[in-house]
Amino acid sequence: MVTIRLTNSKTRKKEEFRPIDPSNVRMYVCGPTVYDRAHLGNARPVVVFDTLFRLLRHVYGAEHVTYVRNFTDVDDKINAEALRRQQAGAPGTLEELIRQRTEETIAWYHADMDALGALRPTHEPRATAFIGQMIGMIEGLIASGHAYAAEGHVLFRVRSYKDYGRLSGRSVDDMIAGARVEVAPFKEDPLDFVLWKPSSGQEPGWDSPWGRGRPGWHIECSAMAHELLGESFDIHGGGLDLQFPHHENEIAQSACAHPHGDFAHYWLHNEMLQVEGKKMSKSLGNFFTVRDLLDQGIPGEVIRLVFLMTHYRSPMDWTAEKARQAEATLRKWRAATAGVAATAPLPGVIEALGDDLNTAGALAALHAAAGEGDWAGLKASAALLGLLADGMGDWAAGPKVDLSAHGDHLAHLRSAAMATKDFSAVDAFKAALIAAGVEVRMSKAGVELVPGPGFDPAKLEALQ
Numbered sequence: 001m002v003t004i005r006l007t008n009s010k011t012r013k014k015e016e017f018r019p020i021d022p023s024n025v026r027m028y029v030c031g032p033t034v035y036d037r038a039h040l041g042n043a044r045p046v047v048v049f050d051t052l053f054r055l056l057r058h059v060y061g062a063e064h065v066t067y068v069r070n071f072t073d074v075d076d077k078i079n080a081e082a083l084r085r086q087q088a089g090a091p092g093t094l095e096e097l098i099r100q101r102t103e104e105t106i107a108w109y110h111a112d113m114d115a116l117g118a119l120r121p122t123h124e125p126r127a128t129a130f131i132g133q134m135i136g137m138i139e140g141l142i143a144s145g146h147a148y149a150a151e152g153h154v155l156f157r158v159r160s161y162k163d164y165g166r167l168s169g170r171s172v173d174d175m176i177a178g179a180r181v182e183v184a185p186f187k188e189d190p191l192d193f194v195l196w197k198p199s200s201g202q203e204p205g206w207d208s209p210w211g212r213g214r215p216g217w218h219i220e221c222s223a224m225a226h227e228l229l230g231e232s233f234d235i236h237g238g239g240l241d242l243q244f245p246h247h248e249n250e251i252a253q254s255a256c257a258h259p260h261g262d263f264a265h266y267w268l269h270n271e272m273l274q275v276e277g278k279k280m281s282k283s284l285g286n287f288f289t290v291r292d293l294l295d296q297g298i299p300g301e302v303i304r305l306v307f308l309m310t311h312y313r314s315p316m317d318w319t320a321e322k323a324r325q326a327e328a329t330l331r332k333w334r335a336a337t338a339g340v341a342a343t344a345p346l347p348g349v350i351e352a353l354g355d356d357l358n359t360a361g362a363l364a365a366l367h368a369a370a371g372e373g374d375w376a377g378l379k380a381s382a383a384l385l386g387l388l389a390d391g392m393g394d395w396a397a398g399p400k401v402d403l404s405a406h407g408d409h410l411a412h413l414r415s416a417a418m419a420t421k422d423f424s425a426v427d428a429f430k431a432a433l434i435a436a437g438v439e440v441r442m443s444k445a446g447v448e449l450v451p452g453p454g455f456d457p458a459k460l461e462a463l464q
């Protein structure tokens with residue numbers, strides 16, 4: 001059996017992965033709040049945990065891994081978007097508009113993540129389908145003294161759970177000093193967080209022992225993980241931005257509601273996709289969506305490979321240069337493996353992935369195989385990484401590229417040459433374009449550049 005070692009945020013150590021039940025390895029990953037298109041940062045955990053899912057399936061058998069990733073379809077951001085649409089004149093009740101928004105966003109999410117070669121998880125529960133379980137869990141927490149109802153809200157009593165703060169390594173008192181905790185008159189302690197809150201007529205709500213209301217975000221994950229994976233399961237994942245408070249709160253609720261279980265054994269957190277040193281996020285406005293990149297003609301497979309080039313626990317940026325490198329690599333690999341029958345994944349790839357999902361190391365093994373001409377091993381290894389799959393889209397048509405700057409430059413050289421009668425610069429630039437696989441059409445009307453079948457963006461880049 002292959003040994004897998006994972007860095008467990010709970011212990012801050014790289015540990016050997018030992019599943020509770022090798023015939024049913026269980027993983028929960030926090031999914032998206034479905035109010036808008038996923039940005040590129042949102043795609044990072046999808047690719048990271050998809051890679052882990054694929055590795056686990058390879059090691060334990062595809063039938064022996066259960067992967068749950070939820071959709072948070074009850075959230076104030078969704079309500080706000082629906083309300084905005086209604087105010088802009090969209091027909092339908094608020095409830096219908098909310099439903100429309102979540103349906104539409106889930107469909108986008110599936111299309112975008114499919115394009116990245118991510119397998120659909122075993123279960124994709126929607127929070128709104130588990131409200132009964134959430135209410136049940138909250139009732140249990142009240143009964144055991146870990147939660148209290150006040151003014152239509154139910155709050156978790158943070159100080160009733162002695163290990164609160166362990167995952168993120170914070171003390172309760174530091175949190176009070178540092179965190180933006182909401183002080184509300186009905187809270188016993190500013191740290192206490194919401195399990196349930198009242199809904200106005202405008203907001204989606206469900207009947208509960210505390211009146212019509214809706215769950216807080218944290219309890220959603222605890223209830224869905226419990227329902228689908230049980231009191232104790234193997235891996236819980238998500239972005240590092242969720243470690244505190246979301247995951248800390250999930251642990252506290254679950255540990256107190258199910259004292260005989262131990263919730264997740266291994267906690268994994270992916271680092272952030274950044275833009276100029278800052279987390280890509282909707283609130284900062286420094287984002288672009290996966291769909292933006294796909295629409296620019298960048299194949300999903302290229303986006304996936306760019307993610308795999310960086311270890312999941314390191315921050316990373318998206319750069320055009322990385323995309324070009326990834327694209328050149330995939331073009332080469334695709335051409336060389338066409339018609340080749342895949343054998344088994346290379347041992348070096350399994351070993352690297354088993355070492356805390358060292359995807360960069362796995363890719364190095366693929367490059368080495370390419371160097372040796374082991375295309376059968378490379379093809380099998382690429383499949384394990386979710387690359388070179390058949391029908392991964394836009395490749396046949398080739399990428400859409402913007403050659404207008406090169407076209408303008410060529411036109412400029414030509415008009416200069418008309419004056420001097422020296423066409424050597426024009427000829428040299430034209431030859432370089434052709435060498436990069438660009439078809440050059442020059443007429444009196446102007447210059448037209450079209451990427452040809454052997455188009456190589458890296459060579460084009462060298463011309464600028």
Ligand SMILES: Nc1ncnc2c1ncn2[C@@H]1O[C@H](COP(=O)(O)OP(=O)(O)OP(=O)(O)O)[C@@H](O)[C@H]1O
Nearest residue numbers: 032033041042044045238239272273279280281282
């Ligand atoms: N810049 C990023 N890099 C990596 N992962 C991210 C980034 N931003 C969000 N995530 C992850 O995306 C997943 C979905 O998160 P969620 O839907 O809550 O994001 P969001 O609230 O839309 O994002 P934002 O943080 O931009 O408001 C979570 O696992 C979260 O950790």
Ligand SMILES: [Zn+2]
Nearest residue numbers: 030031221246
């Ligand atoms: Zn969660």
